[in-house]
Amino acid sequence: AGEGCWMEPGTVSGILDRGGTQLHTARCPEFRERVGREQAMENVKELGLEGLVVIGGDGSLTGARKLYEEFKFPVVGVPGSIDNDIAGTDYSIGxxxxxxxxxxxxDKIRDTAYSHDRVFVIEVMGRANGFIAVEVALASGAEAVLVPEVPFSLINICDRLKRQRAKGKRSSIIVVAEGAARAADVADFVSKNTGYETRYLVLGHMQRGGSPTAFDRVLALRLGAFAANRLISGFHGEMVGVYGDKLVANPLSYVLSTQRHIDPDRLLLVEAMTV
Structure with missing residues (x-):
């Protein structure tokens, strides 16, 4: 049987400000096969569970859909992914x-870049999409952003950096989604084609930890409560989300068959804000 514990006040007290998964969940290769899912259902029955609220991204939600469609087991999904690439919601938890x-x-790198007249290439997470890269580029005033969804020219970016230097700009930040290019390769190219001192930094897994922001805490509370209410009220096989400030629910079949795209206007805004 699978391991389980009751989530009581003493269990969950004090976790609101902690990142990561407090349930210690991880990928389960066995779940990809029917026999693995059958074992999961046996575990669920032994634990006496009547339904599941499944928090996660594409993999977790796919598993939830399988349990619902193959065994008619009540499930409701909650979007939890720093990539924000899940359809059916404006924002995912994290x-x-x-x-x-x-x-x-x-912001800290910008200080040293300015002090030493450097170009810094910052690699953020986003293997298949550039949601984090675009948002962070806008918020940080980056001079360029590279994402997997849109073709780019490093020569054009180098030319842009040269024009900015000619106007007196002393430092530059380039944000790169990991799926678009390696920060080290971009930094090497920029250095060779501009002559500017160029460094790079890969932020990596630090983006997956840390105390949640106020926005994420409130979002998680709202989506969690809404998911529980949907499950208890008999609405199953769906994922809850938020559009604007309105809580919504969409079938898992729709969520998992729909691809979410970055807003092209936000990419254009990065270029427009470059001075």
Whole structure:
């Protein structure tokens, strides 16, 4: 049987300001196969569970959908992903915290970049999309942003940096989503094609930890309560989310078959704000 524990006041007290997963959940390769899911259902029955609120990204929500469709087991999904690439919601839990973690690092790097007339290339998470990269580039006033979804020219970026230097700009920040390019490669290219001292920094897993922002805490509370109410009220096989400030629910089949795209206007705004 699977391991389980009752979540009581003493268990959950004091975790509101902690990042990561307090349930210590992780990927389960066995769940990809039918026999693994059958074992999961046996565990669920032994634990006496009547339904599941599944928090996570594409993998977790796919697993939830399988349990619902194959075994008719009541499930409701909650979007939890720093990548913010889940359809059916404007925001996923963790996205805002990851943005602020990256922004704090870039603000500090900007100080040293300015002091020493350097170009810094900052690599943020985003293997298949550039949601974090674009948001952080806007908030930090970055001179350029590279994302997997949009083709880019490093030569054009170098030309832009040269124009900015000619106007008196002493330092530059380039934000790169990990799926677009390696920060080390971009830094090497920029250095060779501009002659500017160029450094790079890979933020990595620090974006997955840290105390959640106020926005993420409130979002998690709202979505969690809404998911529990939906489950108890008999609405299953769906994921809760937020559009604007309104709580919504969409079928998991829709969420998992729909691709979420970055807003092209935000990319244009990064360029427009470059001075």
């Amino acid at each position: 996205f805002d915290t990851a943005n602020n973690t990256a922004l704090d690092a870039i």
